[in-house]
Amino acid sequence: MKTDPTLNETLHKTLDERASHCFGCGAANQQGLHLAFVIDATHPDAPRATAHVQLTQRHEGPPGYIHGGIVATLLDEAMSKLNRPLKVLAMTRHMEIDYLRPAPLHQPLLLISRHLRREGRKLFHHAELQYPDGSVLARGKGLFIIIDERLLARAGLTQPQI
Numbered sequence: 001m002k003t004d005p006t007l008n009e010t011l012h013k014t015l016d017e018r019a020s021h022c023f024g025c026g027a028a029n030q031q032g033l034h035l036a037f038v039i040d041a042t043h044p045d046a047p048r049a050t051a052h053v054q055l056t057q058r059h060e061g062p063p064g065y066i067h068g069g070i071v072a073t074l075l076d077e078a079m080s081k082l083n084r085p086l087k088v089l090a091m092t093r094h095m096e097i098d099y100l101r102p103a104p105l106h107q108p109l110l111l112i113s114r115h116l117r118r119e120g121r122k123l124f125h126h127a128e129l130q131y132p133d134g135s136v137l138a139r140g141k142g143l144f145i146i147i148d149e150r151l152l153a154r155a156g157l158t159q160p161q162i
């Protein structure tokens with residue numbers, strides 16, 4: 001049986017190396033959003049993440065506005081960025097979004113997330129897409145579940161340095 005010669009190499013890459021194609025933040029994904037977050041972990045149990053966003057017609061939904069699915073991606077990505085400062089690996093289990101106002105293309109916007117609380121494996125996060133003046137365009141609430149290390153190993157991922 002033939003095996004893919006790159007498979008073994010892939011399996012031994014760290015999670016960070018394998019995440020370089022993440023659509024939200026991966027530097028290696030040419031079609032990605034290349035979001036760059038600043039993490040504020042001043043309060044280690046209540047980290048916050050912030051990114052500047054300015055999208056173009058590639059991500060258009062209604063004429064002149066960001067596609068709703070992309071807005072969901074932005075909020076999801078912002079919330080997922082809270083997991084590392086909390087020193088866990090977690091995946092989105094449930095997310096709900098309020099689309100309050102259409103989010104414009106070609107304008108600088110702000111993406112802000114914060115951790116609300118933890119219940120066992122369950123992490124509850126919050127995120128907003130805002131105008132620079134703080135008025136809110138979309139709001140998301142997310143439930144992230146901490147991934148068991150054995151599940152991670154089964155997916156061929158090594159534990160990153162967190």
Ligand SMILES: CCCCC/C=C\C/C=C\C/C=C\C/C=C\CCCC(=O)SCCNC(=O)CCNC(=O)[C@H](O)C(C)(C)COP(=O)(O)OP(=O)(O)OC[C@H]1O[C@@H](n2cnc3c(N)ncnc32)[C@H](O)[C@@H]1OP(=O)(O)O
Pocket residue numbers: 019022024076077080089090091092093094121122143145147151152155157
């Ligand atoms: C296995 C592959 C691992 C590969 C990934 C490795 C690492 C991931 C970490 C970092 C990723 C790196 C880069 C970032 C990339 C993207 C960032 C954006 C984030 C995403 O894009 S990430 C993709 C989308 N994401 C998924 O692809 C998840 C698919 N999913 C699953 O893989 C399972 O679903 C899992 C493992 C998450 C949980 O599975 P599970 O079986 O362990 O847990 P279960 O489902 O039972 O839920 C646990 C508790 O949540 C309660 N619960 C459920 N729903 C609720 C609700 N609505 N309200 C209140 N509570 C609720 C239950 O009641 C229970 O509560 P209790 O424990 O108290 O009973």
